[in-house]
Amino acid sequence: MVTKRSSIDQQAWWKKLKEHRYIRLFLFILFAVFTYALLVSNVIPQSLEIESGGVAPEDIRSPVTVENRAETERLQQEASNNVSPVYTVRPRFAENQIERINDIFQSVRVIQADVREQESLADQTDSNEEYSAEDQLAALNERLPMEAVDQLSETTLYTLLAASASDLEVAQDTATSAVFELMNEEISIDSVEEAKNQVEENVRITTTRYLLENAMVDVARYGITANFLFDEQATVEAREEAVEAVEPAVIREGQILVEEGQVITGEIYEQLTLVGLTEEVSPLYPLLGLALIIFLLVVMLAYYMNDAQTSLRSNNTHLLMYIIIYMITLVLLRLVSYLYALDIAGITYIAPVAVGTMLITILLQSRVAIFTSFIFSIAAAIMFNEQSTGMMDYSFGIFVFFSGLAGVFFLNKSTRMVNLLKTGALVSITSVLIAGALILLKNVPFGMIDIGLHIGFAAAGGLIAVILVSGILPFLEAGFGVLSTSRLIELSNPNNKLLRKILLEAPGTYHHSVVVANLAESACEAIGANGLLARVGAYYHDIGKTRRPQFFIENQMKMENPHDxxxxxxxxNIIIAHPYDGAEMLRQEKIPKELIDIAEQHHGTTLLKFFYYKAKENGDDVKEEEFRYPGPKARSKESAIVGVADSVEAAVRAMQQPTMEKIESLVKKIINDRLEDGQFDECDLTLRELHIASKSMCETLKGTFHSRIDYPDEEDIKKVKGLAK
Known part of the structure; x- marks a missing residue:
């Protein structure tokens, strides 16, 4: 029988080991090492025995998406080289050249002014000195820039020096106008001579004097220069823009790098090396990547367990059970992954992914199961990557995640087979829906047979998960002493050996326990505690009375009280012994620890007032501590509530003509006495919860001790009939 098996908590070796300071660290390391060992084969890169110049034995696709930096740089260099040099018009050049022409004419006017001044001085002094044309030319050359001296002929300069002021004005306006007009157009270095010829033509059209015409042409030709020049900054910017516009050369995941029978060129071999398919690539990075992912998962799991209000926070037995459930689920997934070899469409959807989350929900807590479904999805995405070109099959990871969540959300608290089958059906429906969604997202034309296989395998996975859960659950419950809902329901069966013992040997105690169970269950459910645990705990809390049933008043039917x-x-001593006798009996029958604690703690360290005061009346020198239960005090809400319900039931049963007002006053008094006596110091019951529990018990007692019709007896009926006659 499952109930007779010893749980791991009752094994001496585990009792010592589970309290070791490093046991939690060891369990998390076990979690990490097991996960790594199971997934490592899926991340080791597949290296191909190929070499440059050889022939590809098959189509080779890229397993990853990666940028080909060498190709990207080549494309960028090519784009930069294709950008032609940028030339721009320099508007300032036209103004500069006009200033130079004006400077020539201004210099001529200065020399002419100097000549007139010299001639005036000569007339006044009757001197024969003259300012010769050669001297004028020399003076002009000193004033002009070397470039102008080199480009303007002496004839032009003599002509300008000999021209009148009005002629100079006309010549200056004509030359500057012609130059300004032409310099506002693009004049490249190659077209400078053509522009000079054009300005010459323009000047000759507007002049009539031959000598002055040639001089104006010479000056205008001098004023023409290239204004459409290479712009280095603009060229650099244009080339940078061209480089930035180049899309990176990316090798896409799934891209065919070389087809079967194709020669592997040096360029193709470099691409194969880049995506990690040649022997030149070390597998170190994927192995380190997997180790880092698992490390992060373990850290997140440890942090979550430490932060969440669950038994996993401090109970190493439950942590070990969690890891075993995790390992069982991953082993099942690994076994299913080998079905890839059958090459049947959608066969991996048969994986019973909800096994782990359902077991964790039943045995531990649903929130932990939800978090674990996330871990399962990551592990499955890596484990089922054989048909994926990358390291992870994200679509299968999504399938596992939603199927696992379905196992949590649709699981009924009752673990009877009928309810498990309902859960399995809902998990199957969810798996079918997510499988269908993934088929649609892939946008691949599947045949009807393939679609049917996907859906069929997904539906089967949910049912297989339920079958496995129903088979594994009893062993985990027994092996780890977990008090699941199904175990509690089993222990509440009146045909249970211990309950029948109470019914047959102490019927009064049995009735008392049933009433206490009703009170405790309703109160626990009202404050959010485990009502079913409180009910079953109340059934067994007085099992110790079966050793001496006649010493307890509820079993003294028409008999003398032996305590007299x-x-x-x-x-x-007899009364105080019953909680500890009961705990010992429960341990011998391998009853779960939670029920043993309720039996042992329901009286806490309360005082046996009746016998204490009786001893004092007898004149005995007694201390109050001698008549107190040795404890321990209640350490859970359920134990505390059962203890209160036990006192309330006994006190109300002893009342004469109970009324609701009396009952409410009595319940409050019992709770206040226990509170002042410190009986709730070791459990986390709040004053608000005690108030709610008090109201709940009063409501329950109201239904038990409701007023009844006082039916007349036979004599009263005869009297009434006689009066009627």
């Missing part, structure tokens, strides 16, 4: 003939000390 015993000393208070002996009576006290």
């Amino acid at each position: 003939k015993l000393s208070p000390h002996l009576s006290k």
Whole structure:
């Protein structure tokens, strides 16, 4: 029988080991090492025995998406080289050249002014000195820039020096106008001579004097220069823009790098090396990547377990059970992954992915199961990557995630087979829906047979998960002493050996326990505690009374009270022994620890007032501590509530003509007495919860002790009939 098997908590070796300071660290390391060992084969890169110049034995696709930096740089260099040099018109050049022409004419006017001044001085002094044309030319050359001296002929300069002021004005206007007009157009270095010829033509059209015409042409030709020049900054910017516009050369995941029978050129071999398909690539990076992912998962899991209000926070037995469930699920997924070899469409959807989340939900907590479904999805995405070109098959990871969540959300608290089958059906429906969604997202034309296989395998996976859960669950419950809903329901069966023992040997105690169970269950459910645990705990809390049932008043039917003939000390010892006798009996029958704690703690360290005061009346020198239960005090909400319900039921049963007002006053008094006595110090019951529990018990008692019609007896009926006659 499952109930007779010893749980791991009752094994001496585990009792010592689970309290070791490093046991949690070891369990998390076990989690990480097992996960790494199971997934490492899926991340080791597949190296091909190929060499440059050889022939590809098959179509080779890229397993990853990666940028080909060498090709990107080549394309960028090519784009930069294709950008022609940028030339721009320099508007300032036209103004500069006009200033140079004006400077020539201004210099001529200065020399002419100097000549007139010299001639005036000569007339005044009757001197024969003359300012010769050669001297004028020399003076002009000194004033003009070397470039102008080199480009303007002496004839032009003599002509300008000999011209009148009005002629100079006309010549200056004509030359500057012609130059300004032409310099506002693009004049490249190659077209400078053509522009000079054009300005010459323009000047000759507008002049009539031959000598002055040639001089103006010479000056205008001098004023023409290239203004459409190479712009280095603009060229650099244009080339940078061209480089930035180049799309990176990316090798896409799934891209065919070489077809079967194709020669592997040096360029193709470099691409194969880049995506990690040649022997030149070390597998170190993927192995380190997997180790880092698992490390992060373990850290997140440890942080979550430490932060969440669950038994996993401090109970190493439950942590070990969690890891075993995790390992069982991953082993099942690994076994299913080998079905790839059958090459049947969608066969991996048969994986019973909801096994782990359902077991964790039943045995531990649903929130932990939801978090674990995320871990399962990552592990499955890596494990089922054989048909994916990358390291992870994200679509299968999504399938596992949603199927696992379905196992959490649709699981009924009752684990009877009917309810498990309902859950399995809902998990199957969810798996079918997510499988269908993934088929649609791939946008690949599947045949009807393939679609049917995908859906069929997904549906089968949910049912297989339920079958496995129903088979594994009893072993985990027994092996780890987990008090699941199904175990509690099993222990609440009246045909249970211990419950039948109470019914047959102490019927009054059995009735008392049933009433206490009703009170405790309703109160626990009202404050959010485990009502079913409280009910079953109440059934067994007084099992110790079966050793001496006649010493307890509820079993003294039409018999003398044996305590009347015993000393208070002996009576006290008999009464105080029953919680610990009961705990020992429950341990012998391998009853879960939570129920043993309720039996042992329901009286806490309360005082046996009746026998204490009886001893004092007898004149005995007694201390209050001698008549107190040795404890321990209640350490859970359920134990505390069962203890209150036990006192309330006994006190109400002893009341004469109970009313609701009396009952409410009594319940409050019992709770206040226990509170002041410190009986709730070791459990996390709040004052608000105690108030709610009090109201709940009063409501329950109201239904038990409701007023009844006082039916007349036979004599009263005869009297009434006689009066009627």
